[in-house]
Amino acid sequence: MTETESSLVPDPAADDVLRGEAERCLRALAGEHARLREDQWTAIRALVVERKRALVVQRTGWGKSAVYFVATRLLRGRGAGPTVIVSPLLALMRNQIDAADRAGIHARTINSANTEDWERVYAEVEAGAVDVLLVSPERLNNPDFRDQVLPKLAAGAGLIVVDEAHCISDWGHDFRPDYRRLGTLLAELPPGIPVLATTATANARVTHDVAEQLATAGAGETLVLRGSLERESLRLAVVRLPVAEQRLTWLADRLGELPGSGIVYTLTVAAAHDVAGLLRDRGYEVAAYSGQTDPAERLQAEQDLLGNKLKALVATSALGMGFDKPDLGFIVHVGAPQSPVAYYQQIGRAGRGVERAEVILLPGTEDRDIWAYFAGLAFPPEQIVRATLAELGETPLSTGALEPRVDLSRGRLEMMLKVLDVDGAVRRVRGGWVATGREWGYDRDRYARVAAERGREQQAMLDYIATDGCRMEFLRRRLDDPEAVRCGRCDNCTERHWPEDVSDQGAARTRERLRRPGVEVTPRRMWPTGMKELGFSGRIPAAVTAEAGRALGRLTDIGWGNRLRQMFAEGEPDGPVPDEVFDAMVKVLSAWDWAERPAGVVGVGSRTRPRLVGDLGRRIAQIGRLPYLGELAVQGPPVARQHNSAQRLRSVSESLVLPDEVRVAVADLGGPVLLVDDRIDSGWTMTVAARLLREAGAPAVLPLVLAVVN
Known part of the structure; x- marks a missing residue:
């Protein structure tokens, strides 16, 4: 009998010794009262003794990280190499490193935020001083890392861990192509290196898909450990209010009633900033958090929430998998995620270490537009x-x-x-x-089946909002939890629904905030790469750039965004600018702190909305007592919408021209030009138009538009 074969024969005495050692590791990690769950022990034994590949699908807070940290301690004690954890988000990495330190496990990370540390980390791994190395999935396809570092790392690893493993599957709600590189990595692993994949959000289809990807040639069948997704601390509710103004007023009126600190999720970056600003106006300590937030600000926001210095973090899904605060008292969604699976994952951040946590969904009529995008x-x-x-x-x-x-x-x-x-x-x-x-x-x-599945998930989310049945049971069934039963705690089970009334004073303040017009528009500073043949390369010369401009709002805003989306909806007829929109544009102009007042107005010719743009430009000129100098013309046949900067710039540069009469008028003007258009998408129309006007003699160009797309 070989050594490998003998290790697979059950040895009760050896198992008892190993389990005792595992229990001591767990207590060092989680406290003196911690005890291994049976499935935790099953997974640990499979990894340490049998060197198997395992998939653990368990609810948030169950203790999946304990499995790989305890297994790491046991494997390292038996001479194995370091554990390599592929982890998707920086916040999650920080939580995992802190947890490892508590258990005496030396953990380091390689990610986009610590490039200056990489060489030192590699040296520590080579020296055997690192027990756990956390790697972002994007590193897996960095050429230098993939070809020079990863082969040695994988060959010498004691354990490979794939955290948030649903990202591997394109059937999952958060599929990430970088994760698919793991299939190649796992197929090339030397025999005997155990692999653990973990997730809290995988239905039967995703579980089967991930298990198949783990079971590469020669690795044997994947051990799947799937448990109940019940979360006894969560109190689920839906509050349906018809307009954004009411939803945000409701949130501002009742945020103080919610226990402890929590997270307010939004669907877009713009909404996160809008909601955070409104809540700050109402006296709450909150911070906005998204994938666009500066890394240092993100870290500070996380620490402030962990330290209960904030009532709430107003976040996009960038925080969805990446935050661990056991006493999180509430989760509120302003807008519904695209699927019950994604929703379950995000609400799973709450109530892990408290007896009760409030989970409230405030769905919006605009949610479907965002899903469609x-x-x-x-x-x-x-x-x-x-x-x-x-x-x-x-x-x-x-x-x-x-x-x-x-x-x-x-x-x-x-x-x-x-x-x-x-x-x-x-x-x-x-x-x-x-x-x-x-x-x-x-x-x-x-691809068609995946798209159809996305459509079914969106309909299921609408069904969750509308259901009069148990909400937790609904979510668990969508995740194929065979133990799904009525929770007895949600608003439908208890028939205790949150009141839908909002205060008049609060509604007025929200209305004023949402209708506050004006967004600064930053001009383009660099030409796209690959455009040298058109004479565009490197930095755009200051002599032909526009000044910072203004827009009434973003299409993704909660306030003016709703009105602007209606105006720009497909099939909406062209026509004059509505009076209430024009009045708001006047407020934008009156608040604009330009260095020099514009001397004239020029419009940007439009194939799709010529009446809207022309009317806006002329009315702006009239109310500002400025001359309307005409419009830049669009020549040539219509082209299909371009989706990237280079294609858009090529199209605009070939089609946008400055008529001679406008060129002469600009040259004679001797002052700044207010350049008016309907909206800014890529920004290249304004960039090319400003260049033409500056070359015609305009000392400055001030862009003014109704909407910014993002």
């Missing part, structure tokens, strides 16, 4: 993918260099390339991407 980020059509592959060869092309050749937004282009990389059709190298020459098939049926 994110649905538009799905995998591109085959012809675009094929066109991208045709552009790639043996010479690396960066994402920026591909943009002029492929009409996709930067984020969507990068996502597509990562998927193609996993599929073996392209490879990321130093300097960009190259084609591998391997045959590749467009899996149209699978």
Whole structure:
């Protein structure tokens, strides 16, 4: 009998010794009263004794991290190499490092926020001084890390952990292409290195998909440990109010009644800032938090919430998987996530160490518009993918260099390339991407099934909002929890619903805040890469740039965004600017602290809304007692909407012209030009228009638009 075979034969005495050691490790990690759950022990034994691959699907707060930290201590004590944890979010990494330190486990991390530490961390790993190395999934496809660091790291690892493993599956609610690199990593692992995947949010389809990906050739069947998703501390409720003004007033009126500190989730970055500003106006200590927040500010916000210095963190889903505060007393959603699975994950942050936590959803009529926007980020059509592959060869092309050749937004282009990389059709190298020459098939049926599943999830979220049944049971059934039963605690079970009334005074203050017009628009400063043939390269000269401009609002705003989205909705007819919108634009102008008052107004010609733009420009000129100098013209046939900066700049530069009569009027004006358009999307129309006006003699160009798209 080989050593490996003998280790698989049950030895009760050895198991008792090992379990005792595991219990002591757990108490060092979680406190003297902590005891291993049976499934925790089963997973630990499978990893340490049998060196298996395991998938643990358990609710938030169950103790999944305890499994890999205890297994790490046991494996390290038996001479194994360090544990490598692939973890998706910086906040989660920070929590995990703190937890490891409490158990005497030396943990380090490699992520985008600590590049200056990488060499020192690598040296510590080489010296055997690191017990746990946390790696962001994006590192897995960094060429230097993938080719030089990862092979040695994987070969010498004692345990590989995939945290938030639902991200591996494109059936999951938070699929991330970078995670798909793990399939290649796991397939190339030497025999005998155990693997643990963990998640709190995987239905039966996602569980099966992830288990299959773990069971690579020779690894054997994946051990799946799936438990009940019941959360006894959570009190779920839905408060349905018809308009944003009422929803935010309700939140501001009742935030002080909610226990302890908590999280207010929003669907967009703009909404996070809007809600945080409104709550601060009402006297609450809150902070906004999103993927766009400066890393140092994010860390400070996390620490302030952990220290109960904040009543709430107003956050996007950037905080969804990445925060551990056991005494979190409430979760409020201003707007519904796209699926019950995503919703369950986010509310799972609350009530882990308290007997009761309030979970309240304030759905909005605009939620579906936001869902539709994110649905538009799905995998591109085959012809675009094929066109991208045709552009790639043996010479690396960066994402920026591909943009002029492929009409996709930067984020969507990068996502597509990562998927193609996993599929073996392209490879990321130093300097960009190259084609591998391997045959590749467009899996149209699978992409269609994934899109259909997203639609079903959105409908299920609407069903959750409308249900008169148990809300926790509803969520658990959507996650295929076989033990799902009525909770007896939610608003429907108890028939105790939150009152829907809002105070008149609060509503007035909210209305004033939401209707407060004006958003600063930062001009473009750099030309896109790959545009040298058009004469655009590097920094845009200051002599042809616009000044900082103003917009009435963002389309993603909770306040003016709702009204502006109606105006720009597909199929909405062109017409004069509505009076209430124009009055708000006048307020934007009156609050504008420009260095020099504009001397004239110029419009930007529009194919889609010529009456709207023309009317806005002329009325602005009239009320400001300024001359209306005319419009920049759009020449050539209409083109399909461009989705990235390079494509948009090429189109605008070829179609936008300054008529001679406007050029002469600008030259004779001798003062700044107020440049009026309906909205700013990529920003290149305003950039090219400002360049034309500055070259015609305008000393300054002041952009003014109704809406900013983002």
